[in-house]
Amino acid sequence: xxxxxxxxxxxxxxxxxxxxxxxxxxxxxxxxxxxxxxxxxxxxxxxxxxxxxxxxxxxxxxxxxxxxxxxxxxxxxxxxxxxxxxxxxxxxxxxxxxxxxxxxxxxxxxxxxxxxxxxxxxxxxxxxxxxxxxxxxxxxxxxxxxxxxxxxxxxxxxxxxxxxxxxxxxxxxxxxxxxxxxxxxxxxxxxxxxxxxxxxxxxxxxxxxxxxxxxxxxxxxxxxxxxxxxxxxxxxxxxxxxxxxxxxxxxxxxxxxxxxxxxxxxxxxxxx
Amino acid sequence: xxxxxxxxxxxxxxxxxxxxxxxxxxxxxxxxxxxxxxxxxxxxxxxxxxxxxxxxxxxxxxxxxxxxxxxxxxxxxxxxxxxxxxxxxxxxxxxxxxxxxxxxxxxxxxxxxxxxxxxxxxxxxxxxxxxxxxxxxxxxxxxxxxxxxxxxxxxxxxxxxxxxxxxxxxxxxxxxxxxxxxxxxxxxxxxxxxxxxxxxxxxxxxxxxxxxxxxxxxxxxxxxxxxxxxxxxxxxxxxxxxxxxxxxxxxxxxxxxxxxxxxxxxxxxxxxxxxxxxxxxxxxxxxxxxxxxxxxxxxxxxxxxxxxxxxxxxxxxxxxxxxxxxxxxxxxxxxxxxxxxxxxxxxxxxxxxxxxxx
Numbered sequence: 001x002x003x004x005x006x007x008x009x010x011x012x013x014x015x016x017x018x019x020x021x022x023x024x025x026x027x028x029x030x031x032x033x034x035x036x037x038x039x040x041x042x043x044x045x046x047x048x049x050x051x052x053x054x055x056x057x058x059x060x061x062x063x064x065x066x067x068x069x070x071x072x073x074x075x076x077x078x079x080x081x082x083x084x085x086x087x088x089x090x091x092x093x094x095x096x097x098x099x100x101x102x103x104x105x106x107x108x109x110x111x112x113x114x115x116x117x118x119x120x121x122x123x124x125x126x127x128x129x130x131x132x133x134x135x136x137x138x139x140x141x142x143x144x145x146x147x148x149x150x151x152x153x154x155x156x157x158x159x160x161x162x163x164x165x166x167x168x169x170x171x172x173x174x175x176x177x178x179x180x181x182x183x184x185x186x187x188x189x190x191x192x193x194x195x196x197x198x199x200x201x202x203x204x205x206x207x208x209x210x211x212x213x214x215x216x217x218x219x220x221x222x223x224x225x226x227x228x229x230x231x232x233x234x235x236x237x238x239x240x241x242x243x244x245x246x247x248x249x250x251x252x253x254x255x256x257x258x259x260x261x262x263x264x265x266x267x268x269x270x271x272x
Numbered sequence: 273x274x275x276x277x278x279x280x281x282x283x284x285x286x287x288x289x290x291x292x293x294x295x296x297x298x299x300x301x302x303x304x305x306x307x308x309x310x311x312x313x314x315x316x317x318x319x320x321x322x323x324x325x326x327x328x329x330x331x332x333x334x335x336x337x338x339x340x341x342x343x344x345x346x347x348x349x350x351x352x353x354x355x356x357x358x359x360x361x362x363x364x365x366x367x368x369x370x371x372x373x374x375x376x377x378x379x380x381x382x383x384x385x386x387x388x389x390x391x392x393x394x395x396x397x398x399x400x401x402x403x404x405x406x407x408x409x410x411x412x413x414x415x416x417x418x419x420x421x422x423x424x425x426x427x428x429x430x431x432x433x434x435x436x437x438x439x440x441x442x443x444x445x446x447x448x449x450x451x452x453x454x455x456x457x458x459x460x461x462x463x464x465x466x467x468x469x470x471x472x473x474x475x476x477x478x479x480x481x482x483x484x485x486x487x488x489x490x491x492x493x494x495x496x497x498x499x500x501x502x503x504x505x506x507x508x509x510x511x512x513x514x515x516x517x518x519x520x521x522x523x524x525x526x527x528x529x530x531x532x533x534x535x536x537x538x539x540x541x542x543x544x545x546x547x548x549x550x551x552x553x554x555x556x557x558x559x560x561x562x563x564x565x566x567x568x569x570x571x572x573x574x575x576x577x578x579x580x581x582x583x584x585x586x587x588x589x590x591x592x593x594x595x596x597x598x599x600x601x602x603x604x605x606x607x608x609x610x611x612x613x614x615x616x617x618x619x620x621x622x623x624x625x626x627x628x629x630x
Contacts, residue, residue, distance in 0.1 A: 004500035067496065093498035109555065110482070118482040122498035125477070128507060134474035139286070142478055144286045185497060 009043075010237060017045030019078075020221055021066070021189060026075035028061055028085065028245075036072070040246040041240050043189065048215055049223045050236035050253075057242040058204050059225045060102060063191050066223075067099055068092040069205040079189070094122060098187035100131050102194045102225075105175045108167040115166055116152055119184025120145040156210060168240060172203040183218075190214065192224040196231060204228065208235060233257065241265065275623040291473055308462055313455045322527065326335035329461045329570045330522045335560035336472050337515025342546070343554035344476055345508035347397055351409035352545045354416035355513050357537035358386040359520025361426050362493030363590070364435040367525070368428060375442035375525070382521035384512040388415075389512020397505045413542055420533035425592040437529045448525045457526050468515060473557050475511070475533070484508050485555070551601060554611030562612040564603075571597055 007017045021043040028036040036058045043049045053060045065076060071086035078084075079095060098119075107115050124145060128208040132140035153159050156176050161169060166177055175195060182190055195211065196204045210229060214220050226232050232239065233253040241249040241256055243265040249256050256262055282288045292298045316325065329447050334356060341347050363382035366373060373381075393412040397405055420426045427435045437448045446452045447460045473483055483504050486494035491501045524531040529535070544567060551565020574596055578589035608615040 028497050041305060066534075069492075080513055089492075089495040090500050098498055101493065104495035105490050107486050107493070109489050111486050114482055114485070118486050118495050118499075120478065121486075124479045128475065128480055128511065131478045132471035133482050134478065138478065142289065143285050145291065150285070181497065206321050 002109070014046060014216060016047045016237065019043070020045045020080065022078040023062075024076045024078065026062075026065055026072045026077070028058070028065055028070055028072045031223065034245050036242075036247045038075070038112070039242065039245075040075075041247065041250050043221060043223055046215070046219050046221055047237040048211070048231045048235050049221070050239045051223060051225050051242065052227070052229075052232055052239060052256075053242035056244070057265075058245045059242055060193055062242065063099065063193055063223070063225065066092070066191065067097060076117065083175060088090070093185065096185075096188035097191065098182035098185045098189070099191040100175070100178045100182050100193060100195060102197060104178050106166045106174055106178055106181070109165065111163050111164045111165055112169070112180075113149065113153070113160060115177055115179045116149045116184050117145065119181040120149065122185065149152075149184055152183050155183075155213070156180050157206075172199055172206075175207065176201070176210070179207075186218075187220060189221045189223065192222060192226075194225050196226060196228055204231060275620065275626075277624065278396050289477070291470075291477070302563075303559030305466070309459070313459060316454055316458055318454050321458050324569065324572060325458055326461050326527045326571065328564055329458075329465045330519050330527055330546065331548060332564040332566050333465050333468055333522065333562045334468060334516050334519035334545045335552065335559065335564045337512045337519060337520065339549045339552075339556070339560045340476070340484070340515065340543050341470060341508050341512035341555065343549055343559070344481060344488065345484040345505060345512075347394075347505055347508060348402060348406040349409040349512075350406050350539075350542045350546065351357075351393060351412035351416070352516055353537045353539055353541035354413040355386050355390055355516040356523060356541055357416055357420055357531075357533050358389045358513075359383065359517030360524035360531050360537060361420050361435065362386065362517070363521035363525055363532070364428075364437075364531075367427065367438055367440055371438070371440075373445050375439075375440045375460075378525070379521050383518040386517020386520065387510045387514040390509045391506060394506050394509025394513075397509065398502045400423075410539075410542075413539055417533045417537060417539075420537075427495075428543030434530055434532045435524065437525050440525070449529055461522060461526055464518065468518070469557060471562075472515070476557065480507065547601070551604060551609075551611055556611065556613035558616065559611050559613030564614070566612065570600065 007015055009015055014116075019042045023042065025042050026036055026039050039062065051062060053059050061070060065072050068087040068089040068091065072265045076083050076085055079097070082095075107118065110118070122156070126138040126141050130136070153162060153217050156179065158173065158176055159178075159179070161173060166174055169177065179192075179195065192211070196207050199207065211222060212226070212235065216220055224236070236253060238251060238255055239249075240247060241259070241262050243261075248261040248265060249259040251259070277294050277296075282293065282296055287293065292301055312325070320476045338349065338352050341349050359382045362385040363378050364382045393409065396408045400408060410559075421433065427433055430436075439446055439451060440448045442460055445456045445460070447457055447516065476484070482495070483499050486497070486499055487501050487504050494504075495501055496629070520537065523536065528536065548563035548567045549560060550563070551566050552557025552561070571593055574593045575589060578584045578592060579586060584592070604612065
């Protein structure tokens with residue numbers, strides 16, 4: 001228990017702080033189907049936390065619970081010391097939780113720039129009358145946020161597609177724009193749902209680099225779901241393994257890899 | 273050759289975010305505005321004002337309003353006629369209750385009233401989407417028209433059930449009734465439409481436009497970045513209704529001079545304005561003008577062409593006109609389903625290269 005509250009330094013020199021989010025005995029049911037059963041784990045400040053498991057294990061449901069899309073029947077979530085059962089997604093956003101989706105959820109009719117700018121929605125306060133005039137504070141606010149968004153565009157190496165409607169972009173770039181939109185929120189906790197699904201090796205390497213850079217440069221805590229085990233083992237500090245809604249393992253990549261339950265869940269086990 | 277942006281460098285985000293970042297576009301819009309404000313008043317007469325220019329302008333305003341709601345925020349509405357009626361009838365009540373009131377304030381009051389009514393009818397959008405919301409707004413249309421027909425207070429107990437405009441001034445110039453100079457009425461309408469178009473452009477290129485489009489394109493993801501869908505849908509309903517209310521007031525007071533709920537503001541108007549934004553381009557300010565131009569001016573142009581040039585009988589020309597009109601709408605929608613605004617954008621892209629292949 002002592003370890004949970006103290007900061008520690010990783011091998012590569014990052015500082016990992018105390019517990020940022022604690023998930024306590026969460027159970028989520030849809031009618032007769034149990035998606036998550038009594039899952040408890042925590043996410044610490046500044047770490048990269050992976051959630052893995054076979055298909056249908058309840059990984060995305062877990063993110064949806066943290067996000068406020070699903071309301072669990074039992075259990076609580078403590079984020080930044082505040083305990084809650086459920087919430088609305090836009091309140092999660094105001095608390096500093098950002099998220100990307102498994103199948104890209106961009107605003108297809110808008111350009112890359114507008115998509116990332118929309119991530120600044122919470123940072124902009126001027127009312128609609130100022131907006132109509134587009135002078136003084138409203139213009140100033142727009143320009144300040146544009147400047148911030150441009151740093152993200154530079155960071156993600158996508159300046160050339162700034163004015164392209166995202167619907168026309170290839171899948172790999174769409175994923176990157178979606179990451180940009182989440183970053184524009186300046187989140188404290190970033191939830192990534194399969195950021196590398198459907199990518200080739202080169203794109204995966206790019207994305208891994210971005211994830212590491214976000215974590216190191218901005219100190220953002222990251223929780224990610226991923227199926228590519230090579231990526232998960234390389235990137236993450238700690239791994240949670242779910243299987244059919246049960247949390248079957250929690251620990252460092254090495255520990256998890258050696259865990260017999262995890263091996264059984266992934267490879268199957270003989271029924272005799 | 274002429275439409276080339278080479279050599280035009282933007283050195284600040286401010287310049288990059290301008291409404292018309294390209295020099296040629298700026299010159300073009302200045303030329304159009306100069307023509308509309310300075311040249312048109314010299315040859316305008318009653319026919320041009322009443323049959324062509326004022327209807328084009330007021331329908332552009334209505335189309336702008338509906339485009340904010342349907343084109344930008346993605347909420348399909350068939351209640352435009354009803355909201356136009358709220359604008360018309362509230363301007364009538366305002367100008368009869370407060371005879372001293374300047375027309376600009378009357379229009380503003382009509383806009384605010386309609387915005388509140390729009391807010392009320394926007395409430396169902398929390399629960400229902402798409403076609404179902406369209407049906408709910410259709411109910412608003414029928415209810416409002418029925419209300420203005422059934423409650424005599426709205427038309428000041430006039431025996432004919434009509435409302436008729438009184439002579440009213442804006443900034444000291446008479447702008448209503450047939451006694452008003454067509455030049456003044458035209459310039460009054462034009463100024464209002466230009467101001468509203470600029471305000472609309474500022475809204476849609478800024479934070480609110482992005483939030484509306486976010487709701488339109490993917491409401492779940494929008495909620496996740498902190499946008500409250502219900503609040504944004506309501507602002508879209510309110511702003512859109514404000515625009516439509518002012519348009520409705522202009523239709524009654526400056527253009528027609530008289531109105532009757534079912535006749536002037538019937539369901540046909542709802543469809544007409546919806547066609548304008550579909551033909552012109554959903555989610556485009558320019559498209560609202562192009563669509564209104566197409567729907568308002570095309571029948572007039574066709575009529576003049578067929579009757580005056582080809583010497584057809586008026587009845588035959590009328591039928592041919594309706595047919596041709598329908599064919600043209602279908603033609604344009606097949607050529608470019610995203611409307612005339614997109615067609616213009618494609619032409620501009622081509623012009624950047626022309627006459628070179630690439």
